Amino acid sequence: MHELDLLMNGFVTLASNPLALLLALVGVALGIFIGALPGLTATMGVAILLPFTFGMDPVSGLLMISGVFFGGVYGGSVTAILLRIPGTPAAAATAMDGFELTRKGMAGVALGTATLSSFLGGTASIIVLIFLAPILAGFALKFSASESFALAVFGLSIIASISGRSVIKGLIAGFLGLLIATVGMDPMDGFPRFTGGYTELFNVPFIPVMIGLFAAAEAFKTLEDPKVRLGMAAALGRIIPEWATFRRLLGTVARSTGLGVAIGIIPGAGADIAAYVAYNEAKRFSKTPENYGKGELAGVAACESGANGCTGGALLTMLTLGIPGDAVTAVMLGALTLQGLQPGPLLFKEHAELVFTLFAGMLFCYVAMLVIGLGSLRFMGRVLQMPKSVLTPVILLLCIVGTYAINNSLFDIGIMLAAGVAGYFMQKWDFPASPVVLALIMGPMAEANFRRALSLSGGSYDFLYTRPITVVLLTIAILTLFLPLVKRWRSHRAETRQTGAASSLNQA
Amino acid sequence: MSNPPAGGEGPGFGNAMPMTTKIANLVIAVVLIAIAASAIAATGDFPKSMLAADVGSARFPIIHAGALIVLCLILIANTLRAPTAPAATGEAPVGIAGYAGVALGMLATAACIAAMEYVGYGIATAVYMAVIMALMGQRNPLWNPVLAVGVTALVYGVFHYALQVPLPVGSLFE
Numbered sequence: 001m002h003e004l005d006l007l008m009n010g011f012v013t014l015a016s017n018p019l020a021l022l023l024a025l026v027g028v029a030l031g032i033f034i035g036a037l038p039g040l041t042a043t044m045g046v047a048i049l050l051p052f053t054f055g056m057d058p059v060s061g062l063l064m065i066s067g068v069f070f071g072g073v074y075g076g077s078v079t080a081i082l083l084r085i086p087g088t089p090a091a092a093a094t095a096m097d098g099f100e101l102t103r104k105g106m107a108g109v110a111l112g113t114a115t116l117s118s119f120l121g122g123t124a125s126i127i128v129l130i131f132l133a134p135i136l137a138g139f140a141l142k143f144s145a146s147e148s149f150a151l152a153v154f155g156l157s158i159i160a161s162i163s164g165r166s167v168i169k170g171l172i173a174g175f176l177g178l179l180i181a182t183v184g185m186d187p188m189d190g191f192p193r194f195t196g197g198y199t200e201l202f203n204v205p206f207i208p209v210m211i212g213l214f215a216a217a218e219a220f221k222t223l224e225d226p227k228v229r230l231g232m233a234a235a236l237g238r239i240i241p242e243w244a245t246f247r248r249l250l251g252t253v254a255r256s257t258g259l260g261v262a263i264g265i266i267p268g269a270g271a272d273i274a275a276y277v278a279y280n281e282a283k284r285f286s287k288t289p290e291n292y293g294k295g296e297l298a299g300v301a302a303c304e305s306g307a308n309g310c311t312g313g314a315l316l317t318m319l320t321l322g323i324p325g326d327a328v329t330a331v332m333l334g335a336l337t338l339q340g341l342q343p344g345p346l347l348f349k350e351h352a353e354l355v356f357t358l359f360a361g362m363l364f365c366y367v368a369m370l371v372i373g374l375g376s377l378r379f380m381g382r383v384l385q386m387p388k389s390v391l392t393p394v395i396l397l398l399c400i401v402g403t404y405a406i407n408n409s410l411f412d413i414g415i416m417l418a419a420g421v422a423g424y425f426m427q428k429w430d431f432p433a434s435p436v437v438l439a440l441i442m443g444p445m446a447e448a449n450f451r452r453a454l455s456l457s458g459g460s461y462d463f464l465y466t467r468p469i470t471v472v473l474l475t476i477a478i479l480t481l482f483l484p485l486v487k488r489w490r491s492h493r494a495e496t497r498q499t500g501a502a503s504s505l506n507q508a
Numbered sequence: 509m510s511n512p513p514a515g516g517e518g519p520g521f522g523n524a525m526p527m528t529t530k531i532a533n534l535v536i537a538v539v540l541i542a543i544a545a546s547a548i549a550a551t552g553d554f555p556k557s558m559l560a561a562d563v564g565s566a567r568f569p570i571i572h573a574g575a576l577i578v579l580c581l582i583l584i585a586n587t588l589r590a591p592t593a594p595a596a597t598g599e600a601p602v603g604i605a606g607y608a609g610v611a612l613g614m615l616a617t618a619a620c621i622a623a624m625e626y627v628g629y630g631i632a633t634a635v636y637m638a639v640i641m642a643l644m645g646q647r648n649p650l651w652n653p654v655l656a657v658g659v660t661a662l663v664y665g666v667f668h669y670a671l672q673v674p675l676p677v678g679s680l681f682e
Contacts, residue, residue, distance in 0.1 A: 424614075
């Protein structure tokens with residue numbers, strides 16, 4: 001068990017780095033806070049905190065970001081249960097039964113169950129990550145330029161499944177991102193493309209773009225309606241559920257965690273999908289499905305363990321293959337590159353100790369989430385009353401200063417602002433932002449490896465269909481791209497047949 | 509990350525979309541086509557690759573821009589084909605005051621970036637914070653400046669002392 005040895009060494013290294021542990025705690029606390037505030041997502045939290053990690057050592061910086069990620073996914077459940085306002089998209093499923101439990105006077109137990117289920121789901125997913133990642137990375141080490149190109153195409157193909165309601169708009173956002181990704185130095189000849197003479201554009205500044213699209217755009221949106229947050233009135237009562245009660249939920253938690261991990265591994269499927277699928281399966285397996293939606297504790301447990309189970313799965317493809325499965329892991333990929341680490345199979349070969357120290361830290365983050373979560377629930381209500389009129393300016397200020405801190409460049413802040421303005425209008429008119437970021441990351445990888453593979457094959461395109469792994473990856477990419485389109489077309493046709501009129505599916 | 513557009517498509521109207529959404533789709537598509545076409549035109553100046561087996565630096569931008577144009581044309585066709593629906597049914601519509609707030613917030617951010625170059629981080633961001641708080645309805649003559657200066661100082665402390673990131677001093681004070 002080589003992995004176990006490495007993990008133990010990771011714990012020892014971590015124990016000798018108290019700053020990293022402290023920053024992990026800070027990250028988890030901030031993540032819970034950000035996740036709990038409606039409108040602020042884990043992606044936004046990770047994007048805002050990204051520049052703060054610049055001056056830190058890799059373990060400290062990455063653990064703080066991981067803490068925000070894990071805490072953010074869990075934090076959404078607090079307002080979902082207490083106020084029926086899901087802090088994150090994944091928590092929308094939790095709100096269905098969570099708020100009903102609050103109405104019944106069982107808010108404390110619902111929150112306690114959500115916290116315990118999140119902890120169990122998340123911890124199990126990290127354990128799966130620890131044992132599966134080296135295997136997947138070992139396999140990916142055999143990749144040459146053509147396989148890496150196919151992998152990048154596969155990564156790009158998930159744009160169809162993260163496009164939201166309109167695939168066309170998602171694809172437009174993706175190709176716009178790909179076009180933006182060509183700004184800067186050509187990967188083969190070093191010729192500056194579309195830079196307009198600005199040396200700052202020789203490398204696409206994708207971190208300012210991410211901060212703009214995910215954080216500034218959200219902050220601008222809150223300027224539309226500067227209402228003060230709703231207060232929290234529910235009395236919590238008992239928080240930790242009785243053992244007899246929670247024991248009955250363990251089967252649901254285990255099944256939902258498995259589903260969450262599997263869904264997390266699939267690029268494009270995030271915590272929100274995992275929460276809904278886990279909820280649906282819990283209801284299907286339940287002896288009393290009629291109780292779901294009316295305040296069923298197992299419903300809360302299923303959603304939370306499923307959503308948090310997703311975290312380890314999403315990190316698996318990001319760390320081993322360099323493919324971010326969703327927006328949060330895309331931003332986390334930015335955090336790794338900011339630390340000079342290139343996600344992918346070589347990460348496990350060249351920085352194995354660091355990676356396993358991170359894994360040990362991620363387990364610590366989940367324990368911290370359990371402790372902070374259970375400990376903070378009683379006064380979370382007061383914190384959530386913070387008015388938007390203070391929160392939004394602080395977020396915008398952090399966007400500005402954080403972006404400046406990356407390169408000490410006012411030009412980068414301009415890029416962040418431009419991305420923020422674009423992101424606001426994209427949100428407004430249903431153009432998803434995630435495909436842009438995905439394209440910025442995967443676009444240069446696809447181009448560089450395609451051109452490298454072409455040069456290696458002497459200008460022949462044979463490598464596209466003669467190398468088995470390339471063929472398999474490209475086939476999966478085509479399926480990943482077209483299956484959502486076919487599914488939408490079929491559901492549209494079925495709906496049209498049923499109603500005799502065009503469906504409400506957004507064709508634009 | 510994607511929210512329904514203002515005045516999203518409501519049930520019962522099929523593929524219909526409100527006039528505002530249609531106009532936005534058409535404007536965005538035309539702007540993107542213009543951007544993509546200029547990108548393709550700009551690739552004419554790119555030099556040919558020195559490697560015989562390489563496709564050159566222009567190939568990928570042309571493919572991406574070409575695909576973007578095709579997708580925008582599909583969006584235009586779908587938008588023109590869709591019937592017009594009555595105004596918004598889902599989310600509460602954002603009034604003129606709401607949009608004005610957003611526009612002012614964006615302008616204030618741009619002004620803050622520009623001012624930072626001359627007056628430095630401290631003055632530019634303290635004023636910026638106060639303006640955004642005022643835009644958000646926080647107009648207490650005592651608390652507004654206190655919070656603005658306090659948060660600005662706290663962020664300065666975190667970046668300058670804890671993270672060792674020097675923030676702009678401003679050309680007027682250098």
